[in-house]
Amino acid sequence: MSTRTLAVWCPDWPVVAASAGAGLAIGLPVGVLAGGHVSACSAQARAEGVRKGMRRRDAQGRCPELIVFPDDPARDARLFEVVASAVEELAVGVEVVRPGLVAVPAKGPAGYLGSEEAAAERLVDHVAARAGVECQVGIADGLFAATLAAHRGLLVEPGASPDFLAPLGIWELTRLQDTEERNELVDLLRRLGLGTLGAFAAVPERDVATRFGADAVLAHRLARGAEKRPPSRRTPPPDLVVVERFDPPVDRVDAVAFAARGLAATLHGRLAAHGMACTRLSITATSEGGEERSRVWRSADPLTPAGIADRVRWQLDGWLRGGPGVRPSGGIDTLRIEPEEIVDGQVLQLHLWQAGNDDNSERAARAMVRVQSLLGPEAVATAVIEGGRGPGDQVRLVPWGDEREPRTDPERPWPAKLPAPSPSIVPATPIPVEVFDSKGKPVRVTDTHGFTGEPTAITVLGEPKAVLGWAGPWPVDEHWWVQPANRRSRMQVVIDDEEQQRALLLVARAGTWTVEGIYD
Known part of the structure; x- marks a missing residue:
């Protein structure tokens, strides 16, 4: 009941x-x-x-x-x-x-x-x-x-x-779980003529499980007025509680949030090791004065490391920035995170019949979270487009689940910005390269932003390559008010690479050439 x-x-x-x-x-x-x-x-x-x-x-x-x-x-x-x-x-x-x-x-x-x-x-x-x-x-x-x-x-x-x-509309199923997967299910049920929760509840659960899958079974339980999950749930093992003690105590939300990311990763890793996932989480913070703020957070879907860390930050943000009578008298001394309700970890895995849907971002997100649980939060990253003049400046990798907000506005004017198309490969470590003219002399960039000779050949990682065409140089002068200033010049070259043509983006800085990008 x-x-x-x-x-x-x-x-x-x-x-x-x-x-x-x-x-x-x-x-x-x-x-x-x-x-x-x-x-x-x-x-x-x-x-x-x-x-x-x-x-x-x-x-x-x-x-x-x-x-x-x-x-x-x-x-x-x-x-x-x-x-x-x-x-x-x-x-x-x-x-x-x-x-x-x-x-x-x-x-x-x-x-x-x-x-x-x-x-x-x-x-x-x-x-x-x-x-x-x-x-x-x-x-x-x-x-x-x-x-x-x-x-x-x-x-x-x-x-x-x-x-x-029973008489309520089928779209009410999105009240607690407004996800793409749930919305797709509701839309499908409506097109099948099941417009109310009662009509959906009248369908035998076995038929729902056979036709729609696990999420539909949970939705079917809700439509029948039953709990989302059966009353018998697994008891969390005692080693799943994670505690952080601060010495000295901290009174800044960002400092506690930073520690919460590590605790969230630890908890999520322990859950994954037991084949579990958390849907209800208890967060308890204690101040140096002995005041305590405890809260239980419920989630429709299993919590990810980012989701756990977000809830810690939200709870402590409201406490530390509260008004008189709400805010603690001192900094946070102890932070404790404990799962209150857990489910089998296979709810994070894909069903076989779902694997071919490349457009389902929710399923992809679950796969990314699974990889993070195995390799750590930093192991999965996503790209954020930012403002900048070079290809390495315009893209930043952030851990999956973190906020994907650009630090610089890509829409602002960026004088000397590299024109489209951008290189498809940006080496993490600059690749040294030498540029030569027809007489075998090194090509340098002059103070007036010209070349000392026409580029006809380059040497990359000790291998000579013939230059079939080139364009440049394009000067970039940043942070001219500091010394040494960030001055460099770019050049695009097309080279003969093992009987095929390849384009490179080269950059000269302090008399040294490196490969900044590769066009594929």
């Missing part, structure tokens, strides 16, 4: 957090953008026709007064800490499902305050008084039903969750 769960939901939380962070008044049309599309919007914006998923241009066409903010999960989590703390003052066992939604076992507050109805009313008033935001409370059997009940401000009677869920 599903556990009676009380869910506290703050409508449009990304909008509320963005507005609060900017000091905006309540009642303005506000939208939050992710990837150029509206990911959340205020009620005032919806009244003007703005909808989730709209492009920015379309949204501002519907509502010219729309105030837009970028999507910022860290901001949402940091500001939501005051809401979670307010709920925790009246109920124990608070779990942050995501910023904007917390869940607690209903038995505690209902017994303490007299009834489930009294607990719901008291929590709404308490969150409004302590956090200054509106919320809605729902109580039902299981987290999924309680979340949908909170969206409607309902208390579902014990045992009535299947009847409550």
Whole structure:
């Protein structure tokens, strides 16, 4: 039987957090953008026709007064800490499902305050008084039903969750897991004529497992009003708890976040060694004054190292930057991370029939996380396009899961920038090369940015190559205000390489030539 769960939901939380962070008044049309599309919007914006998923241009066409903010999960989590703390003052066992939604076992507050109805009313008033935001409370059997009940401000009677869920639209399955895989499943079910949760629940589970796979089976359990996973779960081994003690204590979020990355990698590696993955995580921080802040985080999908580190940063960001009475009196002394719920690690692996779908970024991400669990977070990297003048300056590799934000704007003007096309290969270590003219003399770049002779041959790694064509030189003068300044000149050459032509990008710096790029 599903556990009676009380869910506290703050409508449009990304909008509320963005507005609060900017000091905006309540009642303005506000939208939050992710990837150029509206990911959340205020009620005032919806009244003007703005909808989730709209492009920015379309949204501002519907509502010219729309105030837009970028999507910022860290901001949402940091500001939501005051809401979670307010709920925790009246109920124990608070779990942050995501910023904007917390869940607690209903038995505690209902017994303490007299009834489930009294607990719901008291929590709404308490969150409004302590956090200054509106919320809605729902109580039902299981987290999924309680979340949908909170969206409607309902208390579902014990045992009535299947009847409550049955007439609701199939798209409600994305409430707790708004991923590409889940959205594809919902779209497919709708096209098959299964437009409600009840219609999907009526399909035998064996047929769902045979036709759709593991995620559909979990969604089918939710549609039936059952828990996402059976009540019997594996007990985490004791060696999975990771603890970091700081000497001296730290009071900066970035310092704790740096340590959290190492703890997250350690925990994830231990889980992988046991063939497990974590879906509920307890994070406890203790200050040097003995104050403690503990929070349980729930995730629809198994947590990655980056996901674990993000939750540590979000939780401590809200604590260390909180106002008077919330902020600890001293720095963080101890950080403890412990998995509360684990599942079999094979949920991270691909099913055989899914392996051919190259377009499914979610499955690719899981594969990358699996490699990280085996080789470490730095073993898998992704490229970020940045601003710069050379090919090595325009691309930066960041560990998979880290924020892919450029440090320099690629759209800014970059005088002396290498024109397209860019080299396909940029050596990690510069390759020495010598350039010669027709008389065998070394070719140098003069102070007036010319050549001392016409390039006719080069020597790369001791092998001579004939130059079939060349272009340049193109001077680059950076950081002229420091000594020594970063002055160099580039040249493109086409060489005869074992009876085929190959183009190289050469750079001269302080009288020495090196290969900066290879065109393939």
